[in-house]
Amino acid sequence: MRYIWTLAAKDLLQTRRDRMAALFTFILPTAFTVFFGLLMGGLSSGSERIPLAVADGDGGVAARKLVSLLESSPLVELKMIDAAAVDKAVDDEQVAAGLLIPAGFSASLDSDVGARLTVVRVLGSTGSQSVEEAVRAAADRLASERLAAAVAVRTVEDSPRAAQVGEIVSGLLERPALTIAAKESGSKAGQIPRGFDQSSPGMLVNWVMFSLLTVATGLVMERKTGALRRLLGTHASRSQVIAGKALAMLILTMLQQVLLIGLGQFAFGVDYLSDPPALLMTMVTLSALASCLGLLIATVFRSEQAVIATTVIASMVLSALGGAWFPLEVTGPGFSRIAHLVPTSWLLDALRGIVLKGWGVPEVLLPLGVVWAFSLAFFALAVWRFRFE
Amino acid sequence: MRFVEVRRLHKQFDPPKGTVAVDDLSFGIEQGEIYSLLGPNGAGKTTTISILSCLLRPTGGEATVAGASITGDPAAVKRALGVVPQELALYPDLTARENLAFWGKMYGLRGQQLDTRVDEVLALIDLSDRQKDRLESFSGGMKRRVNIGAALLHKPRVLFLDEPTVGIDPQSRRAILDGIKDLNRAGTTILYTTHYMEEAQELSNRIAIMDHGKMIAEGTHEELVRSVGEEATVTLSVDRDLDRSLAIWCSVEGVTSAEAQDDRARLLVGDANAVVPRLFETANREGIRITGVNVAEPNLETVFLALTGRALRD
Ligand SMILES: Nc1ncnc2c1ncn2[C@@H]1O[C@H](COP(=O)(O)OP(=O)(O)OP(=O)(O)O)[C@@H](O)[C@H]1O
Ligand SMILES: [Mg+2]
Numbered sequence: 001m002r003y004i005w006t007l008a009a010k011d012l013l014q015t016r017r018d019r020m021a022a023l024f025t026f027i028l029p030t031a032f033t034v035f036f037g038l039l040m041g042g043l044s045s046g047s048e049r050i051p052l053a054v055a056d057g058d059g060g061v062a063a064r065k066l067v068s069l070l071e072s073s074p075l076v077e078l079k080m081i082d083a084a085a086v087d088k089a090v091d092d093e094q095v096a097a098g099l100l101i102p103a104g105f106s107a108s109l110d111s112d113v114g115a116r117l118t119v120v121r122v123l124g125s126t127g128s129q130s131v132e133e134a135v136r137a138a139a140d141r142l143a144s145e146r147l148a149a150a151v152a153v154r155t156v157e158d159s160p161r162a163a164q165v166g167e168i169v170s171g172l173l174e175r176p177a178l179t180i181a182a183k184e185s186g187s188k189a190g191q192i193p194r195g196f197d198q199s200s201p202g203m204l205v206n207w208v209m210f211s212l213l214t215v216a217t218g219l220v221m222e223r224k225t226g227a228l229r230r231l232l233g234t235h236a237s238r239s240q241v242i243a244g245k246a247l248a249m250l251i252l253t254m255l256q257q258v259l260l261i262g263l264g265q266f267a268f269g270v271d272y273l274s275d276p277p278a279l280l281m282t283m284v285t286l287s288a289l290a291s292c293l294g295l296l297i298a299t300v301f302r303s304e305q306a307v308i309a310t311t312v313i314a315s316m317v318l319s320a321l322g323g324a325w326f327p328l329e330v331t332g333p334g335f336s337r338i339a340h341l342v343p344t345s346w347l348l349d350a351l352r353g354i355v356l357k358g359w360g361v362p363e364v365l366l367p368l369g370v371v372w373a374f375s376l377a378f379f380a381l382a383v384w385r386f387r388f389e
Numbered sequence: 390m391r392f393v394e395v396r397r398l399h400k401q402f403d404p405p406k407g408t409v410a411v412d413d414l415s416f417g418i419e420q421g422e423i424y425s426l427l428g429p430n431g432a433g434k435t436t437t438i439s440i441l442s443c444l445l446r447p448t449g450g451e452a453t454v455a456g457a458s459i460t461g462d463p464a465a466v467k468r469a470l471g472v473v474p475q476e477l478a479l480y481p482d483l484t485a486r487e488n489l490a491f492w493g494k495m496y497g498l499r500g501q502q503l504d505t506r507v508d509e510v511l512a513l514i515d516l517s518d519r520q521k522d523r524l525e526s527f528s529g530g531m532k533r534r535v536n537i538g539a540a541l542l543h544k545p546r547v548l549f550l551d552e553p554t555v556g557i558d559p560q561s562r563r564a565i566l567d568g569i570k571d572l573n574r575a576g577t578t579i580l581y582t583t584h585y586m587e588e589a590q591e592l593s594n595r596i597a598i599m600d601h602g603k604m605i606a607e608g609t610h611e612e613l614v615r616s617v618g619e620e621a622t623v624t625l626s627v628d629r630d631l632d633r634s635l636a637i638w639c640s641v642e643g644v645t646s647a648e649a650q651d652d653r654a655r656l657l658v659g660d661a662n663a664v665v666p667r668l669f670e671t672a673n674r675e676g677i678r679i680t681g682v683n684v685a686e687p688n689l690e691t692v693f694l695a696l697t698g699r700a701l702r703d
Binding site for chain 1: 539
């Protein structure tokens with residue numbers, strides 16, 4: 001183990017000496033995060049709501065309650081219009097979706113018939129999908145309130161205070177603990193990442209992939225000067241030499257991630273720390289992916305130029321396909337399916353899940369597992385083909 | 390058994406069709422000896438060293454270093470052995486001290502022991518005052534010295550040096566050769582490869598001449614030179630009539646052979662002191678003008694030429 005550490009420490013010392021390395025590992029990533037962040041909505045993120053047209057053909061108590069529930073949702077911005085104008089507003093893209101509350105809605109909710117709501121939306125649009133979710137959440141709450149009230153009313157039907165029961169129940173249901181919990185999940189689910197929520201994780205993946213360059217070119221230089229071969233004459237074994245290389249890349253990219261994530265969290269307000277264990281797992285997975293790929297590139301290619309060219313192309317393609325430059329949510333399902341052939345998209349799924357959807361360890365297990373499968377395959381290939389001269 | 394023992398070593402790259410770099414090579418080195426492998430480019434010197442230091446597997450034969458088999462117990466071989474590779478296998482962006490410390494750690498040295506040993510080696514290669522400078526700022530000779538120093542940290546009992554003086558100035562070469570002699574006096578057994586016959590002659594107790602993977606002669610310098618006879622080589626330049634001059638000189642008393650080489654006459658003679666004046670006499674008589682003359686007593690170059698028909702350096 002101490003030979004592995006000696007090797008890694010030597011690599012890190014060389015990296016520290018290299019001014020270009022600092023540029024590529026920390027300075028450029030920060031600059032790109034700011035640039036892409038501002039480009040994609042930047043600081044106004046979160047305050048932007050999706051426009052929803054509402055036509056209230058009922059006007060009853062329940063209908064008004066539903067409208068006020070929707071108004072308090074941070075996801076949508078309501079526009080009250082006539083039922084006849086809804087289709088046109090959606091077609092003209094003045095709003096992302098329209099909600100029709102039919103006449104008799106309040107009455108049917110109280111009866112046993114069941115109430116009906118209609119959402120008019122553009123097929124396949126993610127924005128209107130989010131709207132639909134918001135409407136469904138509001139309707140669910142309304143329905144459960146009504147249900148609870150109805151149950152309570154029937155149980156105490158003969159009591160003189162029966163008339164007040166409805167109010168008491170909805171009063172109880174307004175308890176803050178419940179409301180806040182509902183808001184959290186409502187505001188994060190299904191949202192398209194914008195601003196720094198998009199650029200910070202994206203650029204993180206992009207530049208961690210890119211910084212395998214420093215260690216990969218180092219490895220090629222070491223092979224060229226004969227130092228790699230000379231290492232075999234020392235007391236370190238072949239596998240220790242390879243492990244030392246991998247460890248150096250792992251430490252370097254972890255350090256890079258700590259800095260970039262810290263920057264994202266504290267300077268750009270990206271919510272990385274919602275679940276630290278899941279975040280740590282994701283960071284280690286990303287570093288391992290970069291290390292294994294770096295090892296593979298340095299194994300397959302002999303010349304420095306070839307390694308540089310391959311690393312640049314690989315990191316760009318992996319980043320772009322993986323959704324580091326633009327969210328996969330804005331692309332069609334076909335593109336997204338192709339994108340999920342590369343490990344970076346799975347990695348970004350996990351990272352965005354943590355940042356935007358409040359994912360924890362159970363949710364990130366699947367995407368990270370897929371990334372590990374890629375990494376282990378790269379590693380096995382690299383060890384198998386590894387040449388010391 | 391000798392300290393380094395090589396028996397019928399064979400190495401073919403990419404068999405069955407690849408180059409046979411080492412062909413049925415056998416030799417032995419006594420403890421405390423300096424033994425040189427002398428041969429032109431591609432003779433198989435580096436390949437031999439790589440096999441003996443367990444970096445390459447032989448395709449035939451066996452060898453032991455300090456009593457340990459290179460195939461059976463490579464770890465023991467590596468412990469006893471220091472190898473100075475032909476290339477500068479170092480890190481240019483690290484300082485001399487950092488380079489040495491790194492290689493020392495890779496040989497298992499730590500802490501105070503490592504520091505002391507790095508100081509000793511820096512003094513040995515005469516770079517104590519430049520130890521904090523990065524290697525990329527060093528001259529070729531200084532880098533070569535660090536390259537040697539990196540192999541000495543763990544005090545190896547056997548040292549393999551693969552052409553350690555290639556491409557450096559005479560002063561640095563002098564320092565390196567003297568350093569190697571010092572190491573040897575301190576008890577290190579040395580295997581030295583070179584294609585400079587002067588180095589082999591100056592350093593070695595015994596020399597093996599290699600060509601195309603085979604050993605073509607072995608012995609002390611004197612033994613090798615005597616094996617091709619005591620004849621000296623006289624090379625003469627003439628302004629014209631080279632063929633006629635050769636024909637005339639051929640029959641001068643004391644000349645055993647005469648041939649043209651690069652517009653000059655190359656003669657093998659018994660006693661150069663007696664023969665050279667006669668060559669000038671005949672030239673005067675025949676109206677041939679001699680524009681240059683060179684006398685070379687027999688040396689390893691002559692030996693190689695006699696055995697292969699080629700010059701050592703081409
Ligand atoms: N890895 C290899 N694969 C194939 N052939 C090789 C390899 N290494 C060396 N050779 C060949 O083996 C032969 C001997 O090479 P080697 O390097 O041992 O010679 P050398 O005596 O060290 O020469 P030099 O003085 O140039 O260093 C050469 O013909 C060379 O081309
Ligand atoms: Mg060689």
